[in-house]
Amino acid sequence: MQQPSLFVPQSLSVSDINRYLREVIESDEILSDVWVQGEIATLARPASGHIYFTLKDATSTLKCVVWKSAAMRMQIPLQSGAQIEAHGAIGIYEQGGQYQLYVDAVRMTGEGALYQEYLRLKAKLESEGVFDPARKRALPKIPKALGIVTSSSGAALQDILNVLRRRFPLVEVVLAHCSVQGESAPAEIVSAIKGLNAQAAVDVILVARGGGSMEDLWAFNDENVVRAIAASAIPVITGIGHEIDFTLSDFAADLRAPTPTAAAELAVPDREELRGIMQGVINQLIYSAQAAFQETRVGLTQAQHRIEKASPVYRIRNDRQRLDDLGARLETGVTNAFRYRRSEQEGMGKRLAALSPFAVLQRGYAIITNAAGGVVASVTQVSRDEMLDVKVSDGEFLVRVVSASGSENEGEKK
Amino acid sequence: MSETPKPVSEMTYEQAFNELESIVAALESEQKTLEETMRLFERGQVLAHFCGALLDNAELKIRELTDSRLSGSKTE
Numbered sequence: 001m002q003q004p005s006l007f008v009p010q011s012l013s014v015s016d017i018n019r020y021l022r023e024v025i026e027s028d029e030i031l032s033d034v035w036v037q038g039e040i041a042t043l044a045r046p047a048s049g050h051i052y053f054t055l056k057d058a059t060s061t062l063k064c065v066v067w068k069s070a071a072m073r074m075q076i077p078l079q080s081g082a083q084i085e086a087h088g089a090i091g092i093y094e095q096g097g098q099y100q101l102y103v104d105a106v107r108m109t110g111e112g113a114l115y116q117e118y119l120r121l122k123a124k125l126e127s128e129g130v131f132d133p134a135r136k137r138a139l140p141k142i143p144k145a146l147g148i149v150t151s152s153s154g155a156a157l158q159d160i161l162n163v164l165r166r167r168f169p170l171v172e173v174v175l176a177h178c179s180v181q182g183e184s185a186p187a188e189i190v191s192a193i194k195g196l197n198a199q200a201a202v203d204v205i206l207v208a209r210g211g212g213s214m215e216d217l218w219a220f221n222d223e224n225v226v227r228a229i230a231a232s233a234i235p236v237i238t239g240i241g242h243e244i245d246f247t248l249s250d251f252a253a254d255l256r257a258p259t260p261t262a263a264a265e266l267a268v269p270d271r272e273e274l275r276g277i278m279q280g281v282i283n284q285l286i287y288s289a290q291a292a293f294q295e296t297r298v299g300l301t302q303a304q305h306r307i308e309k310a311s312p313v314y315r316i317r318n319d320r321q322r323l324d325d326l327g328a329r330l331e332t333g334v335t336n337a338f339r340y341r342r343s344e345q346e347g348m349g350k351r352l353a354a355l356s357p358f359a360v361l362q363r364g365y366a367i368i369t370n371a372a373g374g375v376v377a378s379v380t381q382v383s384r385d386e387m388l389d390v391k392v393s394d395g396e397f398l399v400r401v402v403s404a405s406g407s408e409n410e411g412e413k414k
Numbered sequence: 415m416s417e418t419p420k421p422v423s424e425m426t427y428e429q430a431f432n433e434l435e436s437i438v439a440a441l442e443s444e445q446k447t448l449e450e451t452m453r454l455f456e457r458g459q460v461l462a463h464f465c466g467a468l469l470d471n472a473e474l475k476i477r478e479l480t481d482s483r484l485s486g487s488k489t490e
Contacts, residue, residue: 142428152478161474169472170427176479195479271469274431278469281434282462288441289455296448 015094022092025099031090036062036101037109040082041213045244051078055086055101063100064088070104080214080245081115084108114214118221122248125223130230131251137235139255142269143203145172147196147234149189152177156210156239156260163264171268174200180209185219190228197233204267205232207249208239208260220247229253239263361393379404422464430468434461 012020025031038055045051049068054061064086066074078084087105092098125131146164150156152175164171176192179185189207196205207229209217219225220240229236230252238253239260250256257263308314353359357367368376369389376382386401422430437458441451 142431144426144428147479161476165474169474170468171474173474173476174479175476192479200479274427275466275469278431278462278465281431281438282458284438285434285441285455285458285462288438289451289458292441292446292451293448296451 014097018092018094018097021099022094025090025092028090033087033089034101035085035087037085038062038083040078040080040084041215043078043080043244053078053080055084063098064103065093065100066103066106074106076106076108078106079115081118082108083115114218118248121221121223121226122251125226125248125252130226135230136254139235139237139267140203142168143171143267145174145200145202146267147174147176147200147202147205148208149176149178149192149196149205150208150260151180154180154210156180156208159210159259159261160206160208160239160264163261164268167265167270168268168274169271172202174202176200179219181212181216181219186222186225189219189222189225193225193228193232193236202234205234205236206239206260206263206267207236207253208263209241210260211242211245214245217241217245217247220249223248225249226252237263237267358393361391364393367391379406422460425461425464427465427468430461430465434458434465437461 036055038057041054041056041061043051043053049071051066051071053064053066055064056062066078076082076084085107086101086103087107088101088103090099091102093100129135148157148160150160157175161173164173174196176196178188178192180189193205193207196202207220209220217240220238226248229238229249235254236252237255237257238247238250239257239262240247240249241259243258246256255266257266361367367390369391370376370381371387371389374381376388382388382401382404384401384403388399388401390397390399420429425433437454440446441454441458446454
């Protein structure tokens, strides 16, 4: 270290003084191996894996850092409100000009008073069934109106409104302003929830508050607030604090979102998605209308064919053809019938001729008939001197019976 | 849905969208007269345009639950 000059006081750069302080502090025996007792206040776990928190007591705070390697070896979970003893070394963060405790080990000194109260109330409400999953109601898919219970001056409200504007500005917002921290906050939150239930026709209520310490969020662990959320006739979504914060209000809500922004996202649909769905429905509409028309057109074509067949022109043409057809069949039918008859007749004639008694006469036989015309076939039919007619093949003549006897005595003829 | 339809301009997004969906379902499932098909299709188009316009043009409306109302419920 240089001595101050006799004339102008020598100045140090910021880096110089911070580096110097760091050397002083880090060479101190007490500060390099120390246990510090306090309550964890603000706690942050960025993606880097390091943990940053503040230890506090009634009057003072101390910044603490746990490097990722040490964080992974931690035996107890670090939570806001927890009373702990942290071991490590005090060092200087030169860039920030901050001194802080680089923690390498942590042990419980007993749970913080707030945390103890939290656990007591949680157990009580749990046993009453206030957090029963069966009580949770379904949220409207497309809410018409949305109630928001938060501070009108808070960042949480702006976060929510930004999400609503982007995703679904169709929703009507009813803001029920209330303090979200401090003495009067629980009563105001309860009043806002009841007011929305009584006065506003909203489909869903968001109860929201931006991030803060466990104490900041304490109003949302208030028994009356928790009961008001559970008793709300309108479904409630909570978005309180950050991802890591769980308030009793979260357990009582129908849906817990990690942040106010996330609560707004869960409350309303995204209009980009709705547009996509809408396009799909329009396509379906066009397709099914076209299909219906196509079906009608096919039906029409079929009807056209049928009506053509039923038309007189078609029938006349058809009948003409049938007539021609019948004419031809008639002609061949008649011709065939004649031909058949003729041949039948010829056959009959021949058979008849063969059977004619006159044909027998050709072969020398004669037919004898008496005066009465009866055919004489027996000697008993004739008497002496009776005149008989004899028919032969080429004519006839008369004979007189001379005698008649049995078959051994032939009838004598004149 | 088939009884005197509500004027589209008085509908909420959800009402219009639900009717649009039921029109598509009706067109897909049932045999309709050509006239009925035309009517449903035209109604569906009106609803679709209405829904699209709502999504495109909506401005977030915010009103506050008034203090008088709140104080009324506070006394409960």
